[in-house]
Amino acid sequence: MKKLINSVDGIVDEMLDGMTAAYPQYVKRLEGLNVLVRAKGAAPKVALVSGGGSGHEPSHGGFVGRGMLDGAVAGEVFTSPTPDQVYEAVKAVNGGKGVLLIIKNYTGDVMNFEMAEEMAAEEGIKVEHVIVADDVAVENSTWTTGRRGIAGTVLVHKIAGACAESGAELSEVKRVAEKVIANVRSMGMAVNACTVPAAGKPSFELADDEVEIGIGIHGEPGTHREKISSVNNIADTLLGKIFAEGIYSAGDEVAVLVNGMGGTPLMELLVANKHVKSVVEGKGLKVAKTIVGNYMTSLDMEGFSVTLLKLDDELKGYLNAPADTPAFVQF
Amino acid sequence: MPSGIYECISLIAERIADNKDFLTELDREIGDSDHGINMSRGFTAVMEKLSPDESDIGAVLKKTGMTLLSKVGGASGPLYGTAYMEAGKLTVGKTDITTEDMKSILEAAIAGIQKRGKAVKGEKTMLDSLIPASESFNKKIAEGADMVTGLEAACESAREGVEYTKTIIATKGRASYLGERSIGHQDPGATSALITLEAIRDCMKG
Numbered sequence: 001m002k003k004l005i006n007s008v009d010g011i012v013d014e015m016l017d018g019m020t021a022a023y024p025q026y027v028k029r030l031e032g033l034n035v036l037v038r039a040k041g042a043a044p045k046v047a048l049v050s051g052g053g054s055g056h057e058p059s060h061g062g063f064v065g066r067g068m069l070d071g072a073v074a075g076e077v078f079t080s081p082t083p084d085q086v087y088e089a090v091k092a093v094n095g096g097k098g099v100l101l102i103i104k105n106y107t108g109d110v111m112n113f114e115m116a117e118e119m120a121a122e123e124g125i126k127v128e129h130v131i132v133a134d135d136v137a138v139e140n141s142t143w144t145t146g147r148r149g150i151a152g153t154v155l156v157h158k159i160a161g162a163c164a165e166s167g168a169e170l171s172e173v174k175r176v177a178e179k180v181i182a183n184v185r186s187m188g189m190a191v192n193a194c195t196v197p198a199a200g201k202p203s204f205e206l207a208d209d210e211v212e213i214g215i216g217i218h219g220e221p222g223t224h225r226e227k228i229s230s231v232n233n234i235a236d237t238l239l240g241k242i243f244a245e246g247i248y249s250a251g252d253e254v255a256v257l258v259n260g261m262g263g264t265p266l267m268e269l270l271v272a273n274k275h276v277k278s279v280v281e282g283k284g285l286k287v288a289k290t291i292v293g294n295y296m297t298s299l300d301m302e303g304f305s306v307t308l309l310k311l312d313d314e315l316k317g318y319l320n321a322p323a324d325t326p327a328f329v330q331f
Numbered sequence: 332m333p334s335g336i337y338e339c340i341s342l343i344a345e346r347i348a349d350n351k352d353f354l355t356e357l358d359r360e361i362g363d364s365d366h367g368i369n370m371s372r373g374f375t376a377v378m379e380k381l382s383p384d385e386s387d388i389g390a391v392l393k394k395t396g397m398t399l400l401s402k403v404g405g406a407s408g409p410l411y412g413t414a415y416m417e418a419g420k421l422t423v424g425k426t427d428i429t430t431e432d433m434k435s436i437l438e439a440a441i442a443g444i445q446k447r448g449k450a451v452k453g454e455k456t457m458l459d460s461l462i463p464a465s466e467s468f469n470k471k472i473a474e475g476a477d478m479v480t481g482l483e484a485a486c487e488s489a490r491e492g493v494e495y496t497k498t499i500i501a502t503k504g505r506a507s508y509l510g511e512r513s514i515g516h517q518d519p520g521a522t523s524a525l526i527t528l529e530a531i532r533d534c535m536k537g
Contacts, residue, residue: 108405112409
């Protein structure tokens with residue numbers, strides 16, 4: 001394993017300090033905790049807290065700032081943060097109008113965030129949560145933990161964040177977040193697996209001519225392997241599963257997110273996006289907004305995911321609203 | 332109880348540390364490569380919090396549970412944390428336990444895990460070793476067996492439970508995303524539960 005680290009155990013701590021060193025105008029770290037909150041402190045609005053394991057940078061701390069999150073809780077690499085950390089984040093960002101937790105659908109994340117919610121509720125803090133489950137690679141939800149939350153989560157941060165910034169009440173912000181969740185679908189693939197620093201070797205092995213389709217964002221293997229083909233073919237496979245959901249039809253407006261897994265050159269993501277746009281438009285949909293880059297990564301994994309979000313006027317308005325965060329700036 | 336609760340938790344911590352790489356490797360195959368690392372980090376923190384002169388079983392179990400909850404993360408943190416805290420509730424002020432106590436401890440730990448994890452037997456989780464273990468223990472002591480004999484039977488059933496996890500599809504936790512590809516692999520959580528039970532058995536043997 002070759003990594004630019006000082007020590008395996010110190011990665012998350014040093015990464016968070018690196019964030020505050022780089023973006024003191026945006027974020028500060030709660031003392032002794034793996035929590036980043038807005039530099040200016042709690043605001044008199046509904047506050048949004050997200051988080052999860054580390055290794056997905058810029059998620060989630062990179063989206064703390066005006067128009068998106070109020071707090072982000074970082075667990076160990078690919079490990080859900082613990083309830084006490086989430087609870088401290090909730091207390092720190094609560095401006096009196098309540099807190100919405102944005103949870104990705106993983107067994108550990110849901111349990112830890114729900115325990116934090118119970119702890120905060122006992123303190124009299126108004127807390128609600130939404131669970132993002134946008135990954136269409138996981139098919140049969142009766143027989144699994146349910147669909148995973150992956151890159152579509154970033155769009156939930158953006159849109160719910162803009163809604164909260166507008167002064168909306170907690171129930172309203174939750175409704176908008178759930179509308180995004182109902183209309184967003186993603187699917188990812190990997191050319192090469194990632195290496196969790198503490199594990200020291202790749203999370204799965206692929207032959208030189210193989211790709212893994214339907215991967216998540218934690219190095220967990222995907223649904224199947226196939227021979228590598230052109231990026232257009234691979235994008236067709238991912239889009240095919242997304243369109244099979246039946247929620248996107250001709251005449252709809254959509255936002256497209258082509259998300260890098262961390263180890264893929266932007267050049268390749270842009271090549272993928274060219275094809276994604278033409279396929280989506282070929283189906284009679286209008287691409288109202290496109291985002292391309294590394295937003296929900298999986299350490300050094302090489303690969304990408306495609307996300308489509310069906311928009312209505314409300315979602316489009318919030319999606320295009322200003323945001324000013326370390327990893328997403330829009331005027 | 333030939334050794335105290337501190338020695339017992341120490342032995343569990345030692346066995347988890349010894350099996351850190353093994354558990355992580357099992358998790359790498361069907362999960363996200365961190366089970367051994369997380370459990371080991373949690374028990375290292377537990378040992379820093381406990382002092383050798385503590386003998387109140389309930390207090391030690393509660394402290395162990397709270398520490399695991401705040402240091403392990405993932406799914407194992409809330410699940411093991413809850414299990415130890417539930418066991419702690421039943422043993423406040425006790426410095427020794429009977430077979431009846433052990434029966435209640437195992438049942439309460441399992442009930443806590445089921446409530447938090449919303450899982451049942453047969454989903455390729457730690458419950459697949461813990462539930463058969465608890466059932467065997469109860470059967471043995473109902474026949475009049477002593478603590479060690481009961482725990483021997485519990486460990487035997489837990490080991491069979493771990494083997495059984497190789498034959499089934501995961502429907503809870505991250506391994507569930509693999510579908511049929513999870514068959515053939517033993518569940519890391521069921522394995523760490525077996526390691527825990529074996530440490531408890533060895534403690535009771537003295």
